[in-house]
Amino acid sequence: METVARASSPRGELVLRRRDDGHLELRANGVFVMDTLEHTSERALADHALELADCDSLRVLVGGLGLGFTLGAVLADPRVVRCTVAEIEPDLVGWLRDGTVPHGPALLADSRVDVQIGDVADVLRAAATAYDVVLLDVDNGPDYLVHDTNAALYAEPALVTAQAALAPGGSLVIWSAARASELEHALREVFGNAEEQSYDVPGHGRVGQYFVYAARR
Numbered sequence: 001m002e003t004v005a006r007a008s009s010p011r012g013e014l015v016l017r018r019r020d021d022g023h024l025e026l027r028a029n030g031v032f033v034m035d036t037l038e039h040t041s042e043r044a045l046a047d048h049a050l051e052l053a054d055c056d057s058l059r060v061l062v063g064g065l066g067l068g069f070t071l072g073a074v075l076a077d078p079r080v081v082r083c084t085v086a087e088i089e090p091d092l093v094g095w096l097r098d099g100t101v102p103h104g105p106a107l108l109a110d111s112r113v114d115v116q117i118g119d120v121a122d123v124l125r126a127a128a129t130a131y132d133v134v135l136l137d138v139d140n141g142p143d144y145l146v147h148d149t150n151a152a153l154y155a156e157p158a159l160v161t162a163q164a165a166l167a168p169g170g171s172l173v174i175w176s177a178a179r180a181s182e183l184e185h186a187l188r189e190v191f192g193n194a195e196e197q198s199y200d201v202p203g204h205g206r207v208g209q210y211f212v213y214a215a216r217r
């Protein structure tokens, strides 16, 4: 295992490591965030949200750049005219920009991409655009948080803010590592509708299950 890059921020330590299998792994305060080996669910999040969108020209907000797989899936859809990415860790954005994460420079060079460094909650509150799709994958879901401060993002006031940032007919789609019934309930309260989808994802010698929650304005 080789440490490729390391950074400190108000949220603690962020480390990018290259494992013996050659894949990159991102850890925050020692907790596994994601790797470049298994990114089915990150892409599925985008694919699911884009399937729900029925207009020809899409403005998308991605909450959480991570290693860029959700962003890559968004950019693969030719209907996407603009993709704003909110990422709280400036060093991570730097690692994708400078090629420390090898597939990063091409992704971020796409002229449709606008990276906003900061908390996605603030980006949503200040939304100058009405988004057609808002994707949230900033944490492991409401019940297995990497950063406790993200709890508020899954609660009703933040969901109301996200709803206000959507154009009529637009969708909010949220990734979760575990079933999140309270989140589904909160989405129903705010949007009047909500849908849960589960995915089986192989990895680490087991099949895991991941969940995606969607609500439409």
Ligand SMILES: C[S@@+](CC[C@H](N)C(=O)[O-])C[C@H]1O[C@@H](n2cnc3c(N)ncnc32)[C@H](O)[C@@H]1O
Pocket: 033, 034, 042, 043, 063, 064, 065, 066, 067, 068, 069, 070, 071, 086, 087, 088, 089, 092, 118, 119, 120, 121, 137, 138, 139, 147, 150
């Ligand atoms: C699980 S990763 C996202 C993975 C991404 N979907 C991908 O395909 O690689 C979560 C990301 O959200 C960022 N993050 C965490 N909390 C955030 C917040 N409140 N606002 C914006 N970004 C946040 C983390 O730094 C991390 O890069």
